[in-house]
Amino acid sequence: MSDFLAKAALDFFIAFGVVIGGSTLAGVGAALVLVPPANEMLETAAKLKIWAIVAAVGGTIDPMRVIETNMMDGHLSPVVQQLLFIICAFLGAHTGTELIKLICGKAV
Numbered sequence: 001m002s003d004f005l006a007k008a009a010l011d012f013f014i015a016f017g018v019v020i021g022g023s024t025l026a027g028v029g030a031a032l033v034l035v036p037p038a039n040e041m042l043e044t045a046a047k048l049k050i051w052a053i054v055a056a057v058g059g060t061i062d063p064m065r066v067i068e069t070n071m072m073d074g075h076l077s078p079v080v081q082q083l084l085f086i087i088c089a090f091l092g093a094h095t096g097t098e099l100i101k102l103i104c105g106k107a108v
Helices: 002-032 037-056 062-073 076-103
Strands: none
Touching (some): 002 076, 037 076, 062 076
């Protein structure tokens, strides 16, 4: 169980870090080229959200293959684990996006 929780936490924080880091650096780049940084950060956070999830769960088709293979064999535990990892990554990416919105003054 601790391996599962460790992987889930890592997925959360990797996705969170991708969104926060990418958006922050986009803001720095925007400031350097005299474009409004807040707008660029908000757009970048929205664009990076899906890619942060992909990066966190492995960046390949392997999680989908695990789901497919185990679902067809009737083993639901690995399927549920993979889905929970994807959900944790989504929550990390979403939290990062909401934090960027808060920083930029567009909290919903």
